[in-house]
Amino acid sequence: MELYFLGTNAGIPTLQRNVTSIVLRLLEERRSYWMFDCGEGTQQQVLKSPLRLGKLEKLFITHMHGDHLFGLPGLISSRGYQGGTSPLTVYGPPGIKAYLETSLSLSQSRIPYKLEIIEHTGGLIFEDEGFKVEAGLLEHRIDSYGYRIVEKDSPGSLNTELLKAKGLKPGPLYGKLKKGFDVMTEEGETIHATDVLSKPKRGRVITILGDTRPCPGALHLSLDADLLLHEATFSQDLTDMAYQYYHSTALQAAECAKEAGARRLLLTHFSSRYSSFDELVPLLEEARSVFPETQLAEEFTAFPIYRR
Template structure:
C-alpha cells in the first residue's frame, strides 16, 4: 500500500504544483488503486505516473470545490479509451451525481464500463472482506468529508512444520485454515485455526482529510492512523486567514496528528504563495516542531504505508 500524490496545491494550479489529487496504490492488496479527489489536470498527472487508469477501482471525492473535482469528467471519459472496462465506484457528497451526469450528458461522453455513483453524508461508505472506508463531515465552507481507510487484520502465519507433521501439505486445506475453518487430518484429528495460525497481522489505517478548519471530527478519523494526510494551506502566522478561508495551518495539522496518535503525517494543499523549496520547508519545520514524523507531500513520489507492530 503506497501513497502517490498528483496534486498538492490549493485553489489553483501553479507552475510548480497541480491541484489536489492523491492515489492510494494497492497492487499487492487489490491489484488496483483508489483515487482521492480529482482536480483539473489529474489525468495528465496519471500519464506521467506509474498508474494505469485501467486499474482504477474507486474514486473518493472530499468536497465539490473545483480544485478537487474539475478533472473528474475528463478522467472518466478517458478511462474508457485506456482499457478501463471494469466497474468503477465513485463516492462523494450530495450533488456529485448531478455534476458528473450533467458533464457527461452535455458532452455526449460515452463510457463502456459500469459507473456506480454513491452520494453520502458520512458513516461507512464502503466495505468488503479486505477494507472498510469510514467518512465524517469536517468544517469547511461547503460540505467537506474526511476518509478513514481501514485494512482489516490479516491471518497470522501458518505453522507449516506442524501441518507437515500432521500430514497436511500446501493446498486447499491451507486456505480453509486461513479462512477460520477447522480441518480434519488424515489420521482423523481436528485442527483448528488457533492450533496452527500465529498472531494476526494488524491491518493498516490511512486517513485522508478534505479541506477543513481544525475540528473535533478529525480525531476519530485519524485515531492511530499509520498515515495521516492533512491540508497545511498556511503557516501559523496566518492562522486568522486560515480560519477565515476554512483552512488549516501546518502547526494545526501537526497538533491534530498528535492528538489523534497518528504514526506519520503528510502535509499537502499548499497555498500558491509558497512557491519555492525554502518556503515549503518553513511549513515542514513548523509541523515537525509539534509532530516530528512529518513529511511534505511531493508530487510523483511513492510513500509506502508501513505496518506498525
C-alpha cells in the same frame, strides 16, 4: 499499499504543483488503486506517472470546490479511451451526481464501462471482506468530508514445517486452518488452528482529510491512524487567515496528528504563495516541532504505508 501524489497545491495550479489529487495504490491488496479528489489537469498528471486509468476502481471526492473536482469529467471520459472496461464507482457529497451527469451528457461523452455515482452525507460508505471506508464531515466553507480507510485484519501465517511433520500436505485442509477451523488428519489426529497459525496481521488505517480548519470531525477520523494526510495551506504566521478561509496551518495539522495518536503525518494542499519546495520547509519544521513523524507530500512520489 502506498499513497501517491498527482497534485498537492491549493486553489489553483502553478508551474511547480498541480491542484489536489491523491492515489491510494492497492496493487498487492486489490490489483487496483483508489483516487481521492481529481483537480483540473489530473489526467495529464496521470500520463506523467506509472498509473494506468484502467486500474482505477474507486474515486472519492471530498467536496465540491473546483480545485478538487474540475478534472473529473475528463478523466472519466479518458479512462474508456485508455482501455478502462472494469466498473468505476465515484463517491462524493450531494451534488456530485448532478455535476457528473450534466457534464458527461452535455459533452456527449461515451463511457464504455459501468459508472456508479454514490452520494453520501457521511457514515460508513463502503465495506467488503478486505476494507471499509467511513466518511465524516469537516469544517469548511461548504460541506467537506474526510475519509477513513480501514484495512481489515488478515489471518496469520501457517506453520507449514509443523504441518508437514504431522503428515499434512498442502491442500484444502491448509485453507481451512488458515480460516481458523480445526482439521483432522487421515490418522485421526485433530490439528487445532490456534496451534499452527500465527497472530492475525493487523490492518492499516489511512485517514485522508478534505479541506478543513481544526474541528472534532478531523480528530475523530484520524484516531490511531497509521498515516494521516492533512491539509496545511498556510504557515503558523497566517493562522488568522487560515481560520477566515476555513483552512489549517501546518502546526494545526501536527496538533491533530498528536492528539489523535496517529503514527505518521503527511502535509499537502499548500498555498501557491509557497512557490518552491524549499519554501515549504518552514511549514515542515513548524509541524515537526509538535509531531516529529511529519513529511511533506511531493508530486509523483510514493509514500509506503507500513504495518504496525
